[in-house]
Amino acid sequence: LISLRNIHKTYLLDKVAIQAVRDVCLDIDAGDFICLMGPSGSGKSTILHILGCIEHPSSGNVFIRGENTRTMRDAALSRFRNRHIGFIFQSFNLIPVLNVRENVEFPLVIRGGKFDRDHVESVIRSVGLSDCMAHRPDELSGGQRQRVAIARALVTRPDIILADEPTANLDSKTGGRIIDLLLALNRESGTTFIFSTHNETLSRYARRTIRILDGEIYEAAGAGR
Amino acid sequence: LISLRNIHKTYLLDKVAIQAVRDVCLDIDAGDFICLMGPSGSGKSTILHILGCIEHPSSGNVFIRGENTRTMRDAALSRFRNRHIGFIFQSFNLIPVLNVRENVEFPLVIRGGKFDRDHVESVIRSVGLSDCMAHRPDELSGGQRQRVAIARALVTRPDIILADEPTANLDSKTGGRIIDLLLALNRESGTTFIFSTHNETLSRYARRTIRILDGEIYEAAGAGR
Numbered sequence: 001l002i003s004l005r006n007i008h009k010t011y012l013l014d015k016v017a018i019q020a021v022r023d024v025c026l027d028i029d030a031g032d033f034i035c036l037m038g039p040s041g042s043g044k045s046t047i048l049h050i051l052g053c054i055e056h057p058s059s060g061n062v063f064i065r066g067e068n069t070r071t072m073r074d075a076a077l078s079r080f081r082n083r084h085i086g087f088i089f090q091s092f093n094l095i096p097v098l099n100v101r102e103n104v105e106f107p108l109v110i111r112g113g114k115f116d117r118d119h120v121e122s123v124i125r126s127v128g129l130s131d132c133m134a135h136r137p138d139e140l141s142g143g144q145r146q147r148v149a150i151a152r153a154l155v156t157r158p159d160i161i162l163a164d165e166p167t168a169n170l171d172s173k174t175g176g177r178i179i180d181l182l183l184a185l186n187r188e189s190g191t192t193f194i195f196s197t198h199n200e201t202l203s204r205y206a207r208r209t210i211r212i213l214d215g216e217i218y219e220a221a222g223a224g225r
Numbered sequence: 226l227i228s229l230r231n232i233h234k235t236y237l238l239d240k241v242a243i244q245a246v247r248d249v250c251l252d253i254d255a256g257d258f259i260c261l262m263g264p265s266g267s268g269k270s271t272i273l274h275i276l277g278c279i280e281h282p283s284s285g286n287v288f289i290r291g292e293n294t295r296t297m298r299d300a301a302l303s304r305f306r307n308r309h310i311g312f313i314f315q316s317f318n319l320i321p322v323l324n325v326r327e328n329v330e331f332p333l334v335i336r337g338g339k340f341d342r343d344h345v346e347s348v349i350r351s352v353g354l355s356d357c358m359a360h361r362p363d364e365l366s367g368g369q370r371q372r373v374a375i376a377r378a379l380v381t382r383p384d385i386i387l388a389d390e391p392t393a394n395l396d397s398k399t400g401g402r403i404i405d406l407l408l409a410l411n412r413e414s415g416t417t418f419i420f421s422t423h424n425e426t427l428s429r430y431a432r433r434t435i436r437i438l439d440g441e442i443y444e445a446a447g448a449g450r
């Protein structure tokens with residue numbers, strides 16, 4: 001479904017080159033449930049952004065369903081991303097002037113056309129925020145904002161969800177419910193999940209666990225495959 | 226050191242009253258190391274903000290060293306806060322246009338007068354960010370931003386540090402180092418700590434653990450006191 005081949009990502013900061021990601025090769029298959037783990041600063045967010053085509057690698061190639069993203073026009077890449085990928089950001093990226101309902105509806109509004117209000121409400125209910133639909137982000141707790149970001153990624157029913165530390169701000173009970181929700185989507189709808197986490201307990205739910213250290217990835221050989 | 230008496234905090238949202246904190250009484254003594262735990266949305270951040278005099282309760286009283294904050298002038302309250310309290314925010318609140326070093330120095334710059342550059346660098350080193358001093362927040366990983374927020378709270382050597390989920394974005398190893406750092410400050414300098422966390426392992430380090438549920442607090446009777 002998504003393939004990374006020899007991906008490098010280097011940031012240049014005052015003439016110092018920071019190698020965030022080094023020679024990463026990774027294959028994601030449809031229906032996968034993958035956990036990405038590693039220390040702070042090791043490159044998890046960078047890899048997720050490259051997988052989601054939100055950021056370009058410095059070198060190497062990204063293949064989406066066999067097609068090289070370098071040969072795709074910007075418009076085609078955006079269309080693919082909007083139709084097939086849902087992203088849960090580490091810092092949420094909610095729109096401050098919109099309330100919970102409007103933030104969750106936003107990707108559907110962007111798509112244009114009518115959308116199902118009941119579906120939006122049911123997604124908001126599934127993350128436990130039915131009582132907060134009129135709140136704006138600054139009127140929510142940290143964990144509530146995280147859940148709005150999660151609901152927003154789910155509402156378009158994407159084929160692939162990239163989740164950057166989706167339970168970091170949640171207590172274990174609420175976090176557990178979110179993971180059950182994602183597992184159910186994976187089982188019942190075949191949604192592909194790649195999530196980064198610092199929580200070892202979470203990795204036990206994943207079919208594959210990929211470790212990352214200083215921009216390089218390691219996968220236990222044959223684990224779960 | 227800080228006392229909360231019958232604290233209520235109610236938010237009004239479209240004529241609906243949200244009781245974030247209900248009738249909370251809490252005494253914090255100098256040198257305490259207190260953990261505040263509870264589900265997402267239960268009121269942890271609100272209580273920390275009230276303890277730090279960043280937010281006013283809807284009713285009830287806050288006493289700082291026996292003095293009722295209601296009788297203190299704004300200027301005196303600000304002065305007390307700047308001199309004695311360090312705050313680590315759940316969403317970091319870093320200044321985007323300043324780099325790591327400048328963000329960490331900021332409270333010292335606000336205070337005026339000369340400050341010790343070596344001290345600033347040693348605090349940055351203690352949170353593991355010596356290699357990132359020239360980065361701006363948008364050039365940092367989530368866990369690196371969290372550590373800048375922590376360093377900034379430590380640099381003024383406050384008597385009281387209020388930490389809102391200080392390790393949420395950190396892997397267990399980095400998070401463990403941060404907690405060791407805070408414990409050392411508590412032991413060696415007598416710094417008082419109150420931190421909220423979702424991490425049960427962290428609560429074992431605390432001398433007192435206070436549970437919160439729907440805005441009401443529960444403390445195990447006699448636990449650690």
Ligand SMILES: Nc1ncnc2c1ncn2[C@@H]1O[C@H](COP(=O)(O)OP(=O)(O)OP(=O)(O)O)[C@@H](O)[C@H]1O
Binds near residue numbers: 011019360
């Ligand atoms: N725009 C940038 N400029 C320079 N360096 C950057 C930039 N963005 C990220 N980095 C660096 O790239 C490295 C990897 O960052 P990344 O955000 O992928 O880490 P992470 O694994 O997600 O960490 P965390 O667990 O703390 O969120 C870090 O060392 C970071 O400082």
Ligand SMILES: Nc1ncnc2c1ncn2[C@@H]1O[C@H](COP(=O)(O)OP(=O)(O)OP(=O)(O)O)[C@@H](O)[C@H]1O
Binds near residue numbers: 135237266
């Ligand atoms: N400005 C506001 N207006 C309305 N309601 C608010 C406002 N700020 C917070 N709340 C509500 O107050 C309650 C407590 O929020 P608080 O941020 O203290 O929770 P928390 O325990 O820190 O949660 P988390 O673990 O998710 O960070 C939540 O239900 C939240 O929706």
Ligand SMILES: [Mg+2]
Binds near residue numbers: 045090164366368
């Ligand atoms: Mg990250």
Ligand SMILES: [Mg+2]
Binds near residue numbers: 142
């Ligand atoms: Mg909070």
